[in-house]
Every structure is written in structure tokens, then in C-alpha cells.
Amino acid sequence: MRHTLIRRAAIAAGATALVLPFAASAATAAPIRHAVPGSTPAWATSANRSGTPQSSDRVGVQVFLNLRDADSAERLATAVSTPGNRQYGHYLSPAQFNKRFAPSDASVQQVSSYLKGQGLSVDGTAAGNRYIDASGTVAQLDKAFGTTLSTYRYKGHSLRAPSRQATLPSSVANLVLSVNGLAETAPLRTPFHHRASDPASAKTRSAAPSAAPAPAKCSTFWGEHHQTLPKAYGRTEFPTYLCGYTPDQLQSGYGVKGPIAKGTDGSGTTVAIVDAYASPTMQADADRYAQENGQGAYAAGQYSEKVFKPFDMQDECGGEDGWNGEEAIDVEAAHATAPGATIRYVGAKNCDTGLDEALNWIIQNRSADIVSDSWGNTGEDIPASSVKAEHTIFVQAAAEGIGMYFSSGDSGDEVTAGNTPSAQPDFPASDPYVTAVGGTSMALGSDNSYQFETGWGTDVAKVDYTQNPAAYASTPPGEFVFGAGGGTSTLFDQPRYQRGVVPSSLSRAYGGTPARVVPDVAALADPYTGMAVGRTIDGTYTVETWGGTSLACPLFAGVQAVASTHRHVAIGFANPMLYSMYKSSAYRDVLPQRTPVAVATPSGSALVTFDHDSSLAAARGYDDVTGLGTPNGAKYVQHASRG
Template identity: 45%
Template sequence: MRRSLIVFLSLAVVGGLTATPAMASAQGRADIPQSHPQWADPAAKVADTPPSSTVDFRVYLNLRDQSGAESAAQAVSDPHSPAFRRYLSPDQVRDSFAASDQTVSAVRNWLSGAGFHLGAVPDNRAYVTASGSADQVQRAFAVKLGKYSVKGQTLRAADKNLSVPASLSGAVLGVIGVDQATRLFKPDHTDGLTNPDTPVTQQAGGPSTAPPSKGFRNSGPCSAYYGEKTDTTDPAYQGKQLPYAPCGYTPAQLRSAYGLDQAARLGADGKGTTIAIVDAFASPTIYADASEYARRNDPAHPLTKAQFKQHIFPPTPGQEAPDRCDASGWYGEETLDVEAAHGLAPGADILYVGGADCQDLSLDTALNYVVAGHKADIISNSYGDTGEDIPADEVKAFNQISLQAVLEGIGVYFSSGDNGDEVARLGSPSPDFSASAPWVTAVGGTSLAVGKDGRRLFETGWETGKSTLTKGVYTPGFPGAFNGGAGGGTSKLFGQPFYQKGIVPDALSTKNQAGGAKGRVVPDISAIADPNTGFLVGQTQTFPDGAYYDQYRIGGTSLASPAFAGVMAVADSLDHVHHGFINPVLYQLTSRTSAINDVQHVDGAVQRVDFVNGVDASAGLLTSARVLDYPNLTIHTTKGYDDVTGLGSPSGLPFLLLV
């Protein structure tokens, strides 16, 4: 049974984690609380870390005034506050709340004295970067580094909490990079063919040598819109002949379904807003692929070179081959994110920021880059942990970056995950981090039926039940076996944030809690995610006959997050304001109104035909019935707020004008 990560909760303004100072210990040192991963158990240890191996890490620094920063963040995002949307500049945030120059110098001096090579300090003074040998890390932080088996990977971690000199106990928030916990973050996209519990394939090559991802195509028959074609040749499922799954919706179909075409007629298409997309690595063909995709599927809205920029962190040197991860798998994530964001908001600028490596993914560095320099108005993040078992000091580091984003008026969106309630993987229900963090907007997923005229026929929660047709029989029977769905549930890490009070039912907020406490519930809002009613994407892939561009249907909350980011970019241009952290407005102004489409359960299923080998019919076809909004989970789509779709999905112009 998985052990839950236990952290010290504070009833701060948002109900989240605060910067707990390092705790005093013997010999003039102080522990960094909860900096030891729960999964780094002696029974899971497989080897010691070689003393000469290189470790790159970042020492995050406490804010000077954590409570003041949280109060200011609530004020600029609360529509009832006189400071509503009076955002601070990055310089104002740094000068008012960031660690002082003296604190930065003290930490740098300690690290330098311990023999580490020091790197740059970001403009917001969030952390100090350093690198050195594993032996130096062990001596500096008074730990022993080992390699542990966790969730199919072998990851580095310390044997106990890290510690620092007692004189720095008030300065250090946490350390990212000594352990490899953030390697547990994964892209939240799926083609819906494989089971969500299938392990990630490891690549032998590093980020600069990884080939395009393995090729995938959709087999026919499929429909140009929901209900266009019905399977009349295969046996009925539950007494009904099912419609074939859509081939993949185009940008125009999604703009129509979510009412963005109405905003376009008013001159609002996202222009004036920059959407940043944060992932790991960088696809070498991304601009060519996204341009070709727009040319084929949305020719009136090309992705111009002036609209697209990239900032790619250089690969971390010295990675050991066994520790390298699926770089090419992240190429597909980037491609989906860019094409979806541009497809929904064709006038917006796109900034792609790629993390440096797969040792710890460096996603915190990439995210902080955008926030520290206010490089974008919206940030879409389509990745997360399986559950919330990230060490608490690393959680607090991510939380601090998102808090600064709120102060600056940057909206940070995270996909809620693709494994439903996570019971199948973890044995107990849990939302995924980072979507569960209180200062971000968690985007859940839906199954979306778009009709011939582009209108939304219905929308329900994305939780898939799969029954495979074998020798004329569907196995297993209705409602099938769980095959992926939107993440959600009640956090064990974070208390109930102010914006969810009075809106989220107590029956949900008190789950996973003790003594009547209430927790943060995920998600906040939702958008299309089901790969069985998914989005058409185009990407250079590796096929048996070579590497070239092709198109296929895809989904996951990796689709929902950039799609909703596109909706908000259009809202920015329509309302002539950057909306920033949208949660207080979502819950206080748009909930219980027609601006939000209350996503509810719909009884439905589609028929899907796939190539067994994912490429062609040479190995045969696989036919399956896919039940929409699979019922056998601990999270459910219901009337009102629910833990699959949150408040619901955006409802065209009423939503765009009210937010």
C-alpha cells in the first residue's frame, strides 16, 4: 500500500503550504522539513550513488514575507477586492517579497565554501543554482545518496531529510535536483489506444539525439463530426449500434463548439496575449509541423514566424545513459500543446519553453523563467505527478513560483491528469500534483460531441470504459475496463482555498481529510480531453518507411489545458484585460450562471477501430466500444461542481464576457 505524503498544512490565506523554516537539529544544523521522498524507503534501495557522479541542483529561498505575498495575491485576484487586477511588476514582486541580496549572498557563500560550482541566480532571486559531485552533496547536506526503485524507474534520493547550517535555517525553502522526484512528472496526453498503466518507454539517446516519436495513425472508419457514421456491421453494444468515433476535431470545430467564432466576429482572436507552453525538451520539427498542420486544417489562420518563439534550456551535461528518459515522447506533448493553443486562439503569440533534461526535467526552472521575467500572460502546463508524492520542499518551490505568477497577473493552467482517481495506480484515490496546487487553475477533461453545424451536441465527463470486440463478443461487458480519464479528487497536501468556500460541496472537500478539515478539490474548470472525441494533431513521426509528417487523433488533459488557455487568450482580447489567476472569478462570478456549461453525466458510447500495430492494417484491426463517463471510479460527473469537470466548461460569449 502506498504511503501518503504527509506535510505540515497551514491555514494561510489560500489554504495552502507555507514556507516552513528549516527545523533545528544537532551539531549546529537544521533539517529542511519533508525533503526526503517517501518512496526513498530502505526496502526500495537498489544501489549507492557513485560519489563522483555529477549532481545539479537549485536551493530555493524563502520569501521575506510569505503571508504578505499571499494576501497581496488574493487581493489582485479577488473580484471583490479594491486591488483587483492591480498587478505588480516583476521588479515590484522582487523588491517587496523576494529573498534579500544578503540572503542570496549567504547561501552562495556557503555553497561555494562547500566546493560547489555556482550558476546564475534568476532575476526574482528565487533560487541559487549549484553543481558538484555526489560526495560533495552528501557532505554539504549531511545525507547519503542512493538509487531507489519507484514506479518502474530508478531514481536518486537521499536517505533522510536534507539539512543546512543552522544559520541558514530561515533562508532555505527547499532543494530541487538532489533527488529525482520530478522525473515522476509525465506528459498528460494519450491516443487512447494503450492502457494508461503502460510504462513509459525509455530512450537510449539524450535530448539532442532522440528521434521523432514512434509513428501512430488512426484507422478508419471514423466520423468527420459526432454521429456522422454509425457502425452497422459489428454486433450491437448494449442493444445499440454505436456511432464511430470522430477522426479528430479541427480547430474550427472547437472554436465553434466553445463559441470562440462569435468572439472572432467581434475582432477577438487572442491577439495581444502571449501563451507560454512549458514542457521538457524541444521537438526539432515543431515549427514546421505546426505550420503544416495549420496549412492543412486551418488555412485562414497560419502560424507565422512572428507568432512563435522558443526558449530552450541547454541539456544538462554528464547524464548517465540509464537515467535518460523519453525525450521523443515529450515532442508529441509540445506539438499537441502548440497546435491546440494556436488552434483555439489563432491571434495569440506562442512562447515555448523547454526544460533542460530528463534527470529532474528542470520544469521548475522553465516555469520560473516565464514568471521571473513576465514573458507571457498565460502559462499552459500539460504534465504532472501520479498523485501527490513529491517531497514537500519541492512542492513549496513550485507553489512559490505560482504565487509570484498570481501577483504579476499571469494565469497558470495545469492539466488534471489522465488516470482518473489514480486508484488503479496508487491503490487509493488522489488528485495529481501540480494541478492540486492552490495558486494554479486545474483543467479537467470532457468528452465532447460536436455536430455537423459545429455546435456542441453534448459534453460529459471524460472517464473511459473500454470493451474489446473478440469473436463477436464485447469483453469485458458493460461498462468495460477503465482505460483512462480526467484526474480529480481532494488533495491531502492543500487545505481548502478561499475561492472554493461555499461552492465546492462539503461531501467532496472533506474527502481524504481528518477531523472535519477541508481540502483543495480538483479540477476547477474543464475542456475537451477524451481521445475518443479528440483533436486532430500533426507531427513528424518515425514510421517503418521513414520519418515524416502525418496526422492522428489525440486527447488527454494535455489537450484540455492548452485549449482552455486558448479560450482565456480570446477572453483577454475581447475584454481588453489580462485575466491573471482566474479561480476567484470562476467560483465567485461565473459559477451557477449560464457562463459555465454545467457538465453532467451522459449515457453514451462510441465505436472505435484501431490498427493493432498503430500504423497500418498488416497486423490486423482492433474494434472496441468506448463508454463515455465510465461510472466505476471514486470521482463522478454530477450536477453542479464535481471532481471530474469542476465547475463545468466555458459557454461561449457569456463566459468570455463575464470572466
């Protein structure tokens, strides 16, 4: 099963085109140089060009090397991950994979010698010979890679990128897969978390001539409290949004409380959480949160950290605090649904190439069975070189029996939110060797029983109390705020496991060859029905309510750990197994509600309507908001635990 990159130009024409490994450069001067495909992002256009970086500025790059026999590596990764295949579960160790497929020492030496000869500093070689860390001035990089680095305005950022494809001489071009770091992409990578907001202001309420209702309370379960709002959907009383579910509620809601009570709790499985940076109070916060929610303290050695330092690129990555909040969501959510699993936090030194370094460390040491990644790019409009490099990491993970799980994103189809010129899912969630986790809004009753789920897509209509009587500023459902990412990939062909399950209206959305569609599965993501998360902020332990597919991903990873408890072999790359269970009782099919579902903000300042996710829509069977659906408790665990 080979997944080819699809050029956007070919998409527009309704055709599929292979990105050739080595395209001859137009230059004819000796020595002959060859392009490094995908080194220039689509946004590096003359219209976006804003200037040139200082020639003396230093830039670090990762020169990824080609795997030996990459096609065979993909076929093996697919075989060991597919139930019913005679190779299923016969995973390779890192040493076995590297012996067969990793770049050779000779390749490393040859490329390193070239880089040094161009005046670059070679700072090290990644484990498994996956890439060479190098650095140099802008002038040196221009010379070494036969291009000109420029700056471009894109999505409100000033980003560096090659103005034309990087090139390399024939002596090394056939050894190099990609050069990451020439194009600056860190500001385009983000954690996918959100808080529920209440747009009321005391000033607006006190100045309003129309009587505003007294503030209500957020609800600890669905329908506990109600708020009066102007009439919508045939009623004026609406439940208030949720204060944030607890681990006990989530275990009950996803039907894993019974298995956990009987010892099927994730024991023997390691879940790695990968984010940028590291909170200095994470272990203490996780312990306190678990104890205050009836789970008890972590056992000795149950939580550990691997942190890459020194931290850098904090301005580009939005600072440590936002990523520390992401870390808290991920760690506590995974432990909430898999209290017996070992949690290993892997903190990258930045949100750019540092994340690749962290992922490579995991696969080179096989330091986890399940990897939860609650971050990604907004869309697929990133350098193809970055896509190709990370794809090889995911292939090795699958070959080793490591499951890579990524949040599907929080901006729906991206184009509705104004992030991309056309509808597209987010990468890395769209990679065919990744399990993409979409999102839902979930209602639990007073006894923690499952009431319903909708696709996560939030529209908000604010109430204008300056009118008499009060009225909505825009007709409900109002404006799209956020929702689960998904849709049809512009990069990858349809993988075999999606055939016969994903409707052709989705897989052929661009015409021509069927494409990969995101997500694969889903879990709770809506911050208005989110999870209570505890962490230390400015020295004070604080509990806040968070959501986003940043929550959905670790929640589902925890369920997978529970299902892994008594398996003979690790689940590994899960998608072939997940799709093979499509017609079983393993999933709850998330369907549109017959009548609109909406909640009120406690202040009465806005109406929040569920299940309006940009151009994406939940539907019967597979859909591009919730994928196959959400795990159906013990039935899901029973089906997934076979193996």
C-alpha cells in the same frame, strides 16, 4: 489566504497539521543543524531501498531561498486576482515583486559561501534570486546537507533520494526554502497525452471462427459512421470514434467562432507553452497545420521560442520525441481556439528542475499573460520541498497577473490506475494558485453544432471473436484505461474561492479541515473524440489524433486568451473569477448521460464506454472530473471579458 501543506499522517488521523518552516534536528552535536522539511519523499523507505549511488557521481541541485514575507506575498497575490477587491488588477511588475519579496543579495551570498565551503560548485543564481544552482559529488552533497543519498525502487524506476531529511547549519538554515535535485523526480513527471487505440490485430481477426464485421471508418463528426458489435446497453450498432476534430469544429463546438470572426480572437494576449525540449520543426509544422485548416499562416512574430540548452536527462524524461509530440498538441490547440494570440514556446532543458527554470524565466520577464502546462506528477507523492518551491513561483505569477494553467492528469484518481496507494489528484494541478483543467468527451454534429459532453473517463471492453458467437472478453463497460485527473488534495487546505461551491463530500473527503479539490474547469480531452494534430515525424509531416488533458489545457488557455482580448487588465490568476461566475450562464454543466454513451473502434474489436472515470464522477454542479464545467461559448467570453 494562506495554503498550508498537510501531512499525510495527519490526513489518516483526520487532522490538519502545519509543516513548520524549520524543525530542529535530533542531533545535538555542534554546530546545531536544522532540517530542511520535505527533502525526503514518502517513497524513500527502507523497504524500497535498493542501494547507494557511487560517491563520485555528480549531482546538480537547486537551493531555493525563502521569500521575504511570504505570507504577505500570498495575500497580495490573492487580492490582485479577486474581482471586487480594491486591489484587483493592480499587478506588480517582476521588479516590484522582487524588490518587496525576493531573497536578498546578502542571502544569496551567505548560502553560496556555505555551499562553496563544502566543496560544491556554485554554477549560478536564478533571476530574482529564487535559487542557487550548485553541483557536487554524492559524497560532497551528503556532507553539505547532512544526509545519505540512496537509491530506491519506485513505480518501476530506480530513483535517488536522501535516506533522511537534509539538514543545514543555523547560519543558513533560516534562509533556505528547499533543496531540489537531491531526490530524483524526473521519471515521475510526464506529459498528459494519449492516442485513441484500436486493439484489433489482423491475426486475431483472420483466425477467429466467429465472423468479424468489415472494418468501418472513423467519423469526422458524431454518428457519421457506425459499427456492429455484440449487444451492449440494449443495442448492437454503435458510432465509430472520431478521426480528430479540426480547429473550425472546436471553435464552433465551444461557441467562440462568432467572437473570433468579429475580432475577439486573443489579439494582444501572449500564451506561453511550457514543455521539456523543443521540436526543430515546430514553427513549420504549426504554419502548415494552420494553413491546411483554413487559419492561414502565423503573422510575423506571432510565434516565438525560448529554449534552454543543452538538453539533458533524456533517458529519465522519456526522450525528446514524446515531448515534441506534446509541444505540437499544445501549440496547435492553443492557436486553434485563439488564432489571434501570440504563442511563445518555452522549452526546458529537461523535465525535472529544467521546468522550474523555464517557469522562473517567464515570471522574471513577465513574458506571457497565460501559461499552459500539459504535464505534471502522477499524484502528490513527491518531495514537499519541490511542492514548496514551485508554489512560490505560482504566487509570484499571480501577483504579476500571469495565469498558470495545468492539466489535471490522465489517470483519474491515480489509485485505480495503480500509480498511488490512495486516491489523490496530480501536482502541480492541485496547487491553489493554479487553474487545473480537467477533461471531457465531446460530440459535435455534422454542422459542427454542440451535441453533448460527458466527463472524460474511458473504459474498454474488447471483443473476443474466437467465440461463436462473438462476445465481450469482459462485461461492458470493461476495464478503465484513462480519464481526467481530479480529487481531493492531500497537500493543500481549501482556498477561499472554492468555499460554498465545492461539495463538502469532496472537500472533506479525508475528514477534518476542508481541502483543495481538483479540477477547476474542463475541456475536450478524450482521444476517442480528440483533435487532429500535425507534426513532422522522421522527416514526414503526419496528422494524428490526440487527446488527454494535455489537449484540454491549451484549448481552455486559448478560450481564456479570446476572453482577454478587450479586457482593461489581464485575467491573471483566474480561479477567483472563475468561481465567482459559478451561478451564471458562463458554463455548461457536464452531467452524466441518462443512457450509456459508447463508441466502437472502426475494426469492431472493442467497445469504448464514456464517463467512467475511476472513482471520480461527473455530477450536477461542481464535480471532481470537470470542475465548474466547460466554457459556454460567447456567454463565457462575455462574463470573463469584464475587467
